[in-house]
Amino acid sequence: MYKISLMGFSDLEEAYKIELDVNPSPWKYETFLSSFEVGHKGLICKKDNLMIGFIIFSPISPEAHILSISVRNEMQSKGIGTLLLKSMLDQCKVMNYKKIFLEVRVSNEKAINFYEKFGFSKDAIRNNYYTDNSEDALLMSLSI
Numbered sequence: 001m002y003k004i005s006l007m008g009f010s011d012l013e014e015a016y017k018i019e020l021d022v023n024p025s026p027w028k029y030e031t032f033l034s035s036f037e038v039g040h041k042g043l044i045c046k047k048d049n050l051m052i053g054f055i056i057f058s059p060i061s062p063e064a065h066i067l068s069i070s071v072r073n074e075m076q077s078k079g080i081g082t083l084l085l086k087s088m089l090d091q092c093k094v095m096n097y098k099k100i101f102l103e104v105r106v107s108n109e110k111a112i113n114f115y116e117k118f119g120f121s122k123d124a125i126r127n128n129y130y131t132d133n134s135e136d137a138l139l140m141s142l143s144i
């Protein structure tokens with residue numbers, strides 16, 4: 001029913017529409033594009049040929065950094081984020097990565113719950129991390 005595959009250049013526009021839809025402070029499209037060009041990896045989730053979510057991460061062995069994960073609003077809380085993150089973690093394990101890092105807005109309880117469910121620990125607060133509203137970031141990590 002749901003299909004996970006590697007994100008390619010031809011997926012970027014569709015993924016960016018989801019980014020605009022779910023992220024109150026979305027990346028610029030140029031950032032999205034250049035992230036891909038500098039070697040970040042992405043996975044997408046499709047249902048009936050429609051993209052419903054994606055995850056982008058930066059792999060720098062032996063660590064990876066989750067840069068973005070988004071699921072279409074109407075498809076959230078149905079296990080799709082879990083499928084994407086689990087697929088990414090499986091890939092990282094195969095590549096013998098040891099640790100996964102991320103930053104999340106301190107107000108984003110849903111995402112914090114989501115990461116805690118996978119065993120991510122709350123490591124530190126980075127003050128005024130987000131430039132749009134000076135919100136603090138919670139730094140989280142997971143050893144795999």
Ligand SMILES: CC(C)(COP(=O)(O)OP(=O)(O)OC[C@H]1O[C@@H](n2cnc3c(N)ncnc32)[C@H](O)[C@@H]1OP(=O)(O)O)[C@@H](O)C(=O)NCCC(=O)NCCS
Nearest residue numbers: 069070071076077078079080081082104110111113114117
């Ligand atoms: C965060 C996000 C990727 C999670 O994906 P999802 O498909 O909605 O999550 P899942 O259905 O796989 O849920 C997994 C866990 O997340 C948490 N979660 C999901 N929906 C939640 C909600 N409405 N409220 C609180 N926690 C929630 C729960 O711990 C849930 O586990 P459970 O089903 O056993 O209760 C998705 O909600 C999203 O795209 N949010 C907007 C973008 C965003 O905030 N990205 C993260 C930036 S760091």
